[in-house]
Amino acid sequence: MTTPPDRERKPEPEPEPVPERDPGLQPERTRLAWRRTTLAFTVAAVFAGRQAVTGGTGPVGTVAVALSVLVWLGFLLLAHRRVRTLGAGPVPSALPGRMALTAVVCTVGLAGFAVAVVV
Amino acid sequence: MKDIARSLRLWFAPQRVREEGRTPDYRFSLANERTFLAWLRTALALIGGGFAVDQFLPDLRWGVRAGLALALLGAGVLCALRAVNHWVRCERAMRRGEDLPVSRFPTVLSLVIAALAVAMVAVVLFGWEGGR
Numbered sequence: 001m002t003t004p005p006d007r008e009r010k011p012e013p014e015p016e017p018v019p020e021r022d023p024g025l026q027p028e029r030t031r032l033a034w035r036r037t038t039l040a041f042t043v044a045a046v047f048a049g050r051q052a053v054t055g056g057t058g059p060v061g062t063v064a065v066a067l068s069v070l071v072w073l074g075f076l077l078l079a080h081r082r083v084r085t086l087g088a089g090p091v092p093s094a095l096p097g098r099m100a101l102t103a104v105v106c107t108v109g110l111a112g113f114a115v116a117v118v119v
Numbered sequence: 120m121k122d123i124a125r126s127l128r129l130w131f132a133p134q135r136v137r138e139e140g141r142t143p144d145y146r147f148s149l150a151n152e153r154t155f156l157a158w159l160r161t162a163l164a165l166i167g168g169g170f171a172v173d174q175f176l177p178d179l180r181w182g183v184r185a186g187l188a189l190a191l192l193g194a195g196v197l198c199a200l201r202a203v204n205h206w207v208r209c210e211r212a213m214r215r216g217e218d219l220p221v222s223r224f225p226t227v228l229s230l231v232i233a234a235l236a237v238a239m240v241a242v243v244l245f246g247w248e249g250g251r
Binding site for chain 1: 130136142145146148149150151152153155156157159160162163164166167169170171173174185188189192193195196199200202203206207210
């Protein structure tokens with residue numbers, strides 16, 4: 001096909017506005033950062049689970065490991081929600097403070113349960 | 120002391136940060152979020168290290184093993200708490216258009232980790248038979 005003459009192209013409406021795309025892919029990178037952090041949390045939680053499987057933990061240790069799994073699930077859920085928010089629109093909202101605090105509480109909780117297992 | 124109280128109030132009511140200043144470019148907020156997550160991963164690595172010392176060095180004397188593990192876990196907790204503190208402070212500074220807060224925490228953490236690593240090498244080399 002030959003290119004149509006200019007006259008024919010003129011009446012065409014403006015091309016659909018392409019959504020503003022961030023050339024730095026900031027939401028994408030932030031999503032991946034959440035995924036990496038989830039992975040790191042999973043590794044730490046696997047260590048906690050390993051402790052339970054290899055034995056040597058009393059009832060306190062068992063409860064601590066169960067709670068570790070709980071905070072791990074909590075963190076997974078949190079990260080999932082944030083990743084969805086980041087993927088929803090071209091300009092995602094900033095991280096809510098409560099989410100940041102919850103993520104840290106989960107992390108500190110994991111460390112706390114680790115102390116219960118170690119001591 | 121007053122500073123600590125003010126920080127704590129900010130941690131638990133972070134929406135107050137939103138009340139002042141102007142919303143910065145969303146990219147800056149996301150960069151701040153990624154920095155926060157990177158610190159959180161550092162904290163998780165330290166916590167994982169604490170678990171690992173406890174599980175993979177079973178021949179150590181109990182006191183040494185627990186001491187090393189607790190030191191790593193404590194460093195992880197500090198790192199996580201500092202992560203959220205620094206995130207809030209950066210967020211507030213960006214809204215107010217101030218300079219970002221500087222901190223000597225990275226230096227202190229590096230020194231602590233270096234000391235822990237040296238201690239661990241020493242313990243593994245010389246203290247291995249302790250528990251037998």
